[in-house]
Amino acid sequence: MFEAKLQEAALLKRLLDSIKELVTDANFECNEEGINLQAMDNSHVALVAVKLDAEGFKKYRCDRPIPLGVNLTSLTKVLKCAKDDDIITIKANDDADILNLIYEARHSDRIAEYDMKLMDIDVENLSIPETEYDARVTMPSSEFTRIVRDLSVLGESVKIEVSKEGVRFSSEGEAANANILLKQTEGARRKYANYGKDGNESKKEEDDDDDDVEEGSSKKNKKSKVKREDKDVDMDAEEENGGDDDGEFKADSDNDGEDEVEAKDEEDEEESSSKKRKKAPAKVGFSTPQHVLFTSFPLQNGKPTKKAKKADDVPSDGGVMIEMNQHVALTFSLKYLVNFSKSSALSDTVQVMMSNEVPLLVSYRFGQGDIRYYLAPKIGEE
Amino acid sequence: MFEAKLQEAALLKRLLDSIKELVTDANFECNEEGINLQAMDNSHVALVAVKLDAEGFKKYRCDRPIPLGVNLTSLTKVLKCAKDDDIITIKANDDADILNLIYEARHSDRIAEYDMKLMDIDVENLSIPETEYDARVTMPSSEFTRIVRDLSVLGESVKIEVSKEGVRFSSEGEAANANILLKQTEGARRKYANYGKDGNESKKEEDDDDDDVEEGSSKKNKKSKVKREDKDVDMDAEEENGGDDDGEFKADSDNDGEDEVEAKDEEDEEESSSKKRKKAPAKVGFSTPQHVLFTSFPLQNGKPTKKAKKADDVPSDGGVMIEMNQHVALTFSLKYLVNFSKSSALSDTVQVMMSNEVPLLVSYRFGQGDIRYYLAPKIGEE
DNA sequence: CAAGACTCTG
């Protein structure tokens, strides 16, 4: 018996809107801790991982781990029948052959119910080893969306480059070449002080860019600090390891110690890259090398767009925060990034993480979990 | 000479939007009482009937009954040239070969004039005998729209079932089965107390679900109580008949007597089906039997949507009122119902009337008249 | 030809 009740159908609707174009069928792996979904996109170039914490549900019951094989096209249709503010309950019996969805209208006494056939889906073993990234960019999701959309009009690929200068998105196309440089926003360090610390964007707690400060061990959320783990299993395993050896991202500023409540936002964020520690290069469980690229281009363009809602306590006017251990430059297919950016409906903030020659990770966190996209870089010449 | 002046072009525009996809050509039958249009849809499965009372016009003159054969596609185009708040005048000479439309801008001196060719259209004799229905559901038109739209995503047909439980819309499709149950809303009885009593939704006057109470005979509107008549001729003929034998709908609650001003909205709406009187089964003038169906499905779903405008004095937050004489279950093509539901632009409220094995009637009333759709049920097995 | 996505309007 599996049952989960969600206060707002909107979350599920947005999640499906986010992934339905990438993946057609997927297993919702349900266990007592929550719901996980991992799947490669249809062309096996990208990977999407969704996590929904059990605690985020109004009601959650999962007697035993159970995979719910869902045709996402069907589920999308069924969810279209829910209003955003409906209270939604999903149920499955132990056979997991039918998914039962119940929508309760928020402001009326109506209850609607849908039954959807489930299916057996081969579990592709998508072991995504936790990876330590050399660069992490935290920015408004609307801005990321805008950038990749803009560039996708001009070209097929984008080179994303993180340096002391900031993060640069560059692309070239027949009509024009483009390059967009985002410098770290003044105050961004403070704004995102604890973003992603514990899987949701709480503003309290220590900053990420503190070094080996003694605040660590007692924080239960230390785990998600530096590396992005995909299997909870791996998570905790790694977490408990050395307090200052767990490979947290080093911001490019020396923002030491006592940033307990709010790290001071310093102006010199873009200089000293001293204490950076390099971690073992991430090995990624899926490898779908793409094509040539790695070009650099002259133009400049790019304008931000502001959305304002979703479930973050990070200011929606958030700026850009850049953390890096070393210079990173990778090229990706814009088509996929545009696809990923649909998740901006889920969060005002997105994190882009990269290490050279490793798939990038685009992560959107929302109250009850997160959605992560992995995309292998294009390699070689164009 | 025919001339009719309408305060708001919007009404005509919406009417044409409602029917233009169903019918391509139709006669506007004009007489001194107003304008009537009746036509079968192009595939002869559904029938639409529009009535515009002469009194609703700012100015109305019709020297002699005259049919204006209109190509609705053309008229739609011409009406697109009118602003919603234009004052619109339509004229035809006795030859009825040209329709002259004049648009006067509400807040300017602008006058636009259009001449549209009329045509001769064979008058299909669409005698729609007045019918007494065993069940009538009054609900927000937005909700009806939502339901049929939702279900049409999943399947082709919907079974509509009215029972003591309420009204259930159920559908089955490849992706999922669905079923939406609407129970009578608390207070709906009061809200719709006199809805449709005399062809427009006035809230005063006695309730419909009173039984054989002695309030009847003096009410001039008794006529439209129970049955939906299509020809005014038939209407009055039937009206004058027996005071309590005119087959008025019995609500499923025992809301007897003194419901003069506002029937009390009782909690027990969904129980006693006692005093129901059965009327002679309705005979319908057109019969376009469809296909198999009559399936029943397991799921449940449904959510309302609120619009808020149009010309009703029925609260736009109106609930659901259910009146029934006996259990009814029929299956219909969602494609047509979706089409009908376009008329929600004309009214916040819709009434769905059904008797077993008889075409259903979907009726939207607006200040100056109404639009009614008839649709034969699908019969047999799916 | 149909379905889905996106944009614009109410």
Add this chain to the structure above:
DNA sequence: CAGAGTCTTG
């Protein structure tokens, strides 16, 4: 914020 219409893609 929702719905309708248009355009694009499969």
